Amino acid sequence: MVQHPARLAMVGLGAAALVISGALPAQAGGGHGHHHGHKHHEKITTVAELSGPRGVDSIAPGKTLVTQDNGDLSLVVERGRHRDARVIRLSGLPESAGFSNAVSSSHGRTYVLTGAGEGAGSATLYRLMGDDLTPVADIGAYQVTDPDPNDLEDFPEDSNPYGVVALRDGTVLVADAAANELLRVWPDGTIRTVARVKPRTVAVPDGLPATDPEGNPLPPAGTQIPSEAVTTSVTVGSDGYWYVGELRGFPATPGTSQIWRIRPGTLDATCDPEAPDQGDCTRYADGLTSIVDLSADRHGHIYATSLSKMSWLAMELEVPGSEVGAIIELSHGGQQSREIAEDKVILPGGTDVASNGDLYLTGPIFGPGALMKIR
Template sequence: MKTQLRFTVFALLLSLTSLGAQTAHVVFAQDFTKGLIGVNIDAAGNIWATENGSGNDDGQITIIDSTGKKTLFMTGLPSTFIQAAGEIVGSYRTYQLPDNKVLIVVGEGTNKLSETLLIVDKTKFKGTPLTLADVEKVIEHGKFIHGLGFVQSNPFNVDWDKDGNIFIADSGANSIVKWHKGVDTFSIVKTIDRFANPFPYGPPMVDPVPTKALRYSDTTFYVSQLTGFPFVPGAAKVYSLNTNGTMRVHAEGFTCLTDMSIDPLDGNLCVMQFGVFGDVGGGTLNFKLGSAAVIKLKKDGTRDTIALGMGGLSPSFTFDGKGNLYVTDLVFGQILKFSLLTSNREIPQIKALSKAYPNPAQDQVNIEYEILQAAPVTIGIYDLSGRQVATYQEGKQVPGKYLFQWKGVDSKGQGVPSGMYMYRVLAGRSQVSGLVQMVR
C-alpha cells in the first residue's frame, strides 16, 4: 500500500528536542480529542473545526464563536482505523455553502459514506448535534475514482470555480478532480506524476500527494503537495494548474504542505507546513515536534514565515480578515490564534527558561518556566497519541520564575512506563511545550 496523507499516532512520534518559548500566539480553543484536522471560518466569524475521529465512526464538527465557546454541530461522521497500517482516516474539512448549507469532505475509509462529499442544511441544527441521518446530498467521489482503476481515493480538500464546480485534491489518487455542478459528474483535471526517491530507504518512487486546489483566477488554481514517505525535505511544490490540465511549478523548496489560503489583507498566498520529517535522535526518522509553520509567498518573490512555534504538528489554518490567523495543532488538540497586526496582539503571559531536565529521566523531571503576567496555570502531560496522562492545576500565579516537578506518574498516581511524553504549560491563553523521555 502506498503511503499517502493520513494523520495518526505514527505522525506524532516526535523529536526529543525541547521547544523554546511559544509566545507568538494564544490558545483560542482546546480539548479537541478526536484528531483535529480542518479549520474554516463562516461569514459571522465563527470557526468550524473538523475532527476525523478515533476510528469508530466518531468524527465530529464543532463551532467556536469569537469568545472561544464551543458548540458541537455534528457527530458520528465516518472514521476508520486501518489495522494493517495502524492509521485512522475520516472527515477532514467543513466548508460554508450558499443557502445555509455546509459541505463536509470525507476521506478514505470503510464506511459507506467514506470518500464522499456530504452536504448538510445548517438550519436543521437546533442545539442537538446533527448526524449522518441529516445529510441531504452525497457526492460520490470515491466511486468515480475507483471506477477509473485507481486503488486508493482520499479526498482531502476542495475549492470552487466561479461557476460553482468543485475542484477536489485527492491525496490517494494523486489527482485534482473536478465535480461538475448541475450534472453531478466528474472528470480528472490532472494526475501528478511520482518522482524518484533520492534517499536509500523507502520506496523507489515518491507519491506527490496533492493536498489543496485553491482558486486564484477564473481558470487557474494553486495546488499544494505533501509528498509521501520519506517526506523529503524541500521536495514539496506549489503548482499553478489551469483548468484545462496545463500545470507548471509556481514555487518550490517546501516541506510537507497540507493547506493554502490567500491573506485577505494583502492578497498574498500562504501555505501550511505540517511539519518537518527527519532524524529525531539516535538515527530515528519521524516528524519533529514544533516544526509546523505558515509561510507567506509575497508577490515580489520573497517569503515570510508568519506563524511558527506551534506546539505540535499543524494540518490547517484560516484567516478572519481582521488580521488574525487561526492554526490547528493536531498533537495538543487545540486551535491557536496569531494576531498578525501589531495593534491586535495580546501580551504573552509565559515564556520558557530552559529545557526540561534531566532528560531522559528515571523518576522526576524538572520543568522551568516564567510567568510574565498573572494568570491561572495548568500543566498537562500527554503520551504520543495525544492522550492526556495527567493534569495539574497550579492556580493563579503572579509574575516570576517557577519550577514544576513531574514525578513520572499518571492522574491516578501510578508510575508511567518508559517512553516519550509531551508536556504543556498553559498560562491563561499562552503556552510553552516540549518533550521528555522517561526511562524505567
C-alpha cells in the same frame, strides 16, 4: 525496486503507513478559497479547545467552522476577550465514515470531506443540509473509473480525498491525496478530473534503515527514486487561480513538496515536474515540506501548512523535534517566503485567513488540540 506507501493512515492520508525503525536526521524545510486581509502573524492564542482538530474555515470574523476526530462539524463563535468562545455542534458524520479532514463554505453552502476508509461513507463529499450531512459525491467510486496513470504502488484506483474548497458557482474542488489529482464536483454529484500531478524524482534522505518492515532492502541515501506527489490541499488565490499542494510520498524528502497553479475551468491537465512551466498547470512554488493545507488572502499571499518541518516520515519515526510544523507565507509568484510563528506550530491540521486578516490554525491533530488565532 520495492514501492512504498505514499499515504499516512495515522493522519488520514491513506491505507497503510510506512513503519520502520531508526531515525532521520533533523532537517529543516521550508483550503479554503477566501480572499482576505493580511497582517504580520506572530502571536498564537487559543480560541477553543477541541479534540484532534483538522479542517478549518473562517466564514466571518469571529466565526470559524472546524472538524474534529470524533466526526463533529462545529461552529466556533468568539465572544470577546474576556469570555470563552462558544463551540456549537452543527452535525456529525456516521461512525462508519470516519472523520472529516477538511471543511469549506461558500455563499451559505458548507461541505465536508471524508478520507480513505473501509466503512460506508468514507471517501465522500458531504453537504450540510439543516442538521444533517448529506452525501453529494462518492469520490472513491469515481476513482475506480479514473485510475491514476502515474501510480507507483500497484493500486491506481486508490482514493483518499483530503482537501476541499467550495467555489462561488456552487461547484467544489477536491484534492485526492491517493489519486494525486484535483477533482471538480458539481451539485448533482458529477465529478471531473481537473489535473493530475506526476511523480517527481527525489534523493533518498540520510538516516533510513537498511530494510523495510518486510525485510526488503531500501535504497541508500542519495539514491534517486520516483516519489508520488500526494496532493493534500487546494485553495483559490486572489488571482482566481486554483492552487494545489503536495505532501510528497516516500521517502518524504524534505524540500521536495511543490505548489501548483491551475487555470480556472481547466479539465484533464497534467502537472509535470519535468516541465513545470508548460500548460494550464504550472509550478508556483518549490522547496517546501509535507504540505497538508493551503489558504490564501486577498493580497496575493498563499499560506502553506507543513505537518512537520522534518517531514511526515520523520514524524512517524518519532524523531525528536519532528512534531514541529510550519506555516509558510508565500508571495511574489511563490518566489518569496517567510515562516509564520516560527517553531510555535505543532502538528497542524489546517489554516484559514479571516476577512480581517487574522490567521486561524488547528492542531495538534492527535488527541487534545485547539482552534488558535495568529495575529
